[in-house]
Amino acid sequence: MHFVVEPADAVIELDGKRVDRDIQLAAGEYPVTVKQAGYKPWTRSVTVRGGESQTVNVSLERGIAHVSIDSDPRGLGVEVDGKASGYKTPASFDLPAGEHKLAVKGPTGEVWTEDLVATVDGKHAFTAMLRKPEQPVAANDKNDKKPKKPNDKDKKPPKPPEVVAEVKPPEKPPEVKPPEKPPEVVKPPEKPPAQPPAKPAGPLRTTGVAANAVTKLSGEIPKLKSAGGESNADAFVKMCIDETGKVTSVKVVRPTGAIAAELERAFATWRYKPYLNKDNQAQPVCFPLQRRLVFKAGD
Numbered sequence: 001m002h003f004v005v006e007p008a009d010a011v012i013e014l015d016g017k018r019v020d021r022d023i024q025l026a027a028g029e030y031p032v033t034v035k036q037a038g039y040k041p042w043t044r045s046v047t048v049r050g051g052e053s054q055t056v057n058v059s060l061e062r063g064i065a066h067v068s069i070d071s072d073p074r075g076l077g078v079e080v081d082g083k084a085s086g087y088k089t090p091a092s093f094d095l096p097a098g099e100h101k102l103a104v105k106g107p108t109g110e111v112w113t114e115d116l117v118a119t120v121d122g123k124h125a126f127t128a129m130l131r132k133p134e135q136p137v138a139a140n141d142k143n144d145k146k147p148k149k150p151n152d153k154d155k156k157p158p159k160p161p162e163v164v165a166e167v168k169p170p171e172k173p174p175e176v177k178p179p180e181k182p183p184e185v186v187k188p189p190e191k192p193p194a195q196p197p198a199k200p201a202g203p204l205r206t207t208g209v210a211a212n213a214v215t216k217l218s219g220e221i222p223k224l225k226s227a228g229g230e231s232n233a234d235a236f237v238k239m240c241i242d243e244t245g246k247v248t249s250v251k252v253v254r255p256t257g258a259i260a261a262e263l264e265r266a267f268a269t270w271r272y273k274p275y276l277n278k279d280n281q282a283q284p285v286c287f288p289l290q291r292r293l294v295f296k297a298g299d
Contacts, residue, residue, distance in 0.1 A: 010036040063097035063120030071128040079103040106130030122261035219270025237289040243282040245272040
């Protein structure tokens, strides 16, 4: 039997074992699977007839992943693999399975990026947290702060000179006794020096911290089933949260495939206590996460 497959580097399995493209088989019926990363697997039952030379042609279908991207603020353009996609946040679209680079540029020039490993039939959701531009001062407010020029109507007429009647001094001035105690001179309180107005704090940048620097409030690892029986494995994840402790992005580095997509959906629902920096301010952060996975035998 001869197999012709596309793509050419796809793997052929017969009864669960990898075989070459040319193989001698006895008459009978055999389960055949052809698979390759980024493509939907092809599975068929092939019947071999004695004494006949057979050719099996297989063309794998490219796998598709569903991607959704939101941002704060919204209405920002989305780039895929360095090119404008034509979508603006919030956006939902499909991508061929495989490696891609996503990017969203904010109104201040800040750029959010994500390296995506899209899985076949996987669903990947992201939220880009970007800085907002400062609110400009309105023109009316500026004009109100300018000192007004004096108007001729506002000017008051000068007062006429006062007429002082001529008074003759008395022959002998009356005797004035000095006060027993001089009056106390009360000094006005000194004004404190003017303090410059405090500058408004700018938006905080996302920074990286250790996993033990944040505190999880809620969230559980989903129950995973495996056809190969019970086993254990480690999951390596990159998590990011905003100032409120809400998860903004999740990337499962290992494992990959459908299990990674399921873990990303679960980790996206987790909730953390807001991270406080050295100034006791809530700040968005990213941190690595490692969890032990336990696979249970599937039904």
